[in-house]
Amino acid sequence: MEYTVKKQLEKEPNLWIKKALTVAFILAIIIWSLQTIRYNGVKENGVTIAKNVISGILHPDMDMLFDFTEGVPALLLETICIALLGSLFGTILAIPFSFLASSNIVPKWVSMITSFIIAAIRTFPAFVYGLMFIRVTGPGAFAGVLTLSVTSIGMVSKLFIESIEDLDTRILESLDAAGCNTFQKIRYGIIPQLFTNFASTAIYRFEICLKDASTLGLVGAGGIGAPLIFAMNAFNWSEVGAILFGLIVLVLIVEVLSTKIRNKLARG
Template identity: 80%
Template sequence: MQLTVNKQLKQEPNLWINKALTVLFIIGIMVWAGHSIDFNGVKENGVEIAKNVVNGIFHPKTSMLFTLQKGGVPALLLETMCIALLGTLIGSIIAVPLSFLASSNIVPKWVSVITSFLIAAIRTFPSFVYGLMFIRVTGPGAFAGVLTLSVTSIGMVSKLFIETIEDLDKKILESLDAAGCNAFQKIRYGILPQLFTNFVSTVIYRFEINIKDASTLGLVGAGGIGAPLIFAMNSLSWDEVGAILCGLVILVLIVEYISTKVRNKLARG
């Protein structure tokens, strides 16, 4: 047995040259990329600002944390969560037909290519660009944030939906077809059970991302908690900054905990 193992080890190809070249290539890319980045050092007041932010987190403005008024942290977080939720739902609903049209195992190849190109084009622009565009159309506010997250969700959700659809087990559909099932029955009993778990898990994951995106979209005036945060930082109100950041951290942790539980439940049945 030992001789067989040793013989097998000797037959293993020696790939050290390929590994060395790969490491050198990665180092070369890092060096090349580093030359294009200008580092001018830390600003004189940079460390002081960082200390003030940390101090504000540990000493937040409690009147903002424990008030239900419009300018309070709970109200701002609720608006942020509503923007993320609506944006996720709208984007996911639009992504469903696009995903089927982009799946090569469902539609003709030319339809799949055109729809895939459209989805890739949607994914090209970051959320900030869409936010600035929609603010020009609808004006600043939460509605611009909802439209922004709806469009940005389409790209990512569609891509993950397509991968799930292309992994469909066609044997189940063939069995239902042989049993005399109509199109509705094949969708109900053959397609939806295979797609439902992955679709819901993808939507929940995108909702987590949109919670964070909705927080930053406020910086460009698209609603959410970002605008009050930047205003507080510009006015050097570090206790308000701390209160907003504390609320944001708590919200993200709660959402991630609940979404992880739901995804695990879906995965395990």
């Protein structure tokens, strides 16, 4: 037995050179990256500002925190609406892109062209789209919805494509042999396989859109970001604390609920 194990180990390829070169390459990249970053230190009032932000979170403006007309709840509601509509429209738009980019559904040249379009959409960050849509529609929540709709296409399409390319074609062949038409094959063969992954991806994208919607307000695309930056510029740390406290609570609640829903979908 010992001889057999030793003989098997001797047959294993010696990869230590490749592993050593890989580690050396990674270390060289890290060292090179560190050389390009200049540490400027912390500003004189940086520590004071950090303390004020933490103090603001611990002592938020209670009037603003519980003002349901113009305070934090109203701003959070607007942020939720922007994220919900943006992720919804983005998911709907991503479905045709996903099928057109799946090589097991359409010809390869169609898949390559659609994949290139999706990659081009994913190239620009949400801030760039936000600035562009603000020029088109003006500042406000509508610009935020358009921004998140477009940015959602890239990520959601990529995950949808993976699910579509993992389809079990044997089920479709069985339905075809049973005499099912195209609609029936989609209804009973494709949708049951894709629904769980699609729903889970859409929920996950909503989480991301919620965080993006919070920052898009910084460029005027609605949401809670604009009041946050205004309060910070005015050194009104109690308002900053109220807004950040509301954001923390909202994100935690959404993440807990979305995790439970995704686990429920995964387990059936």
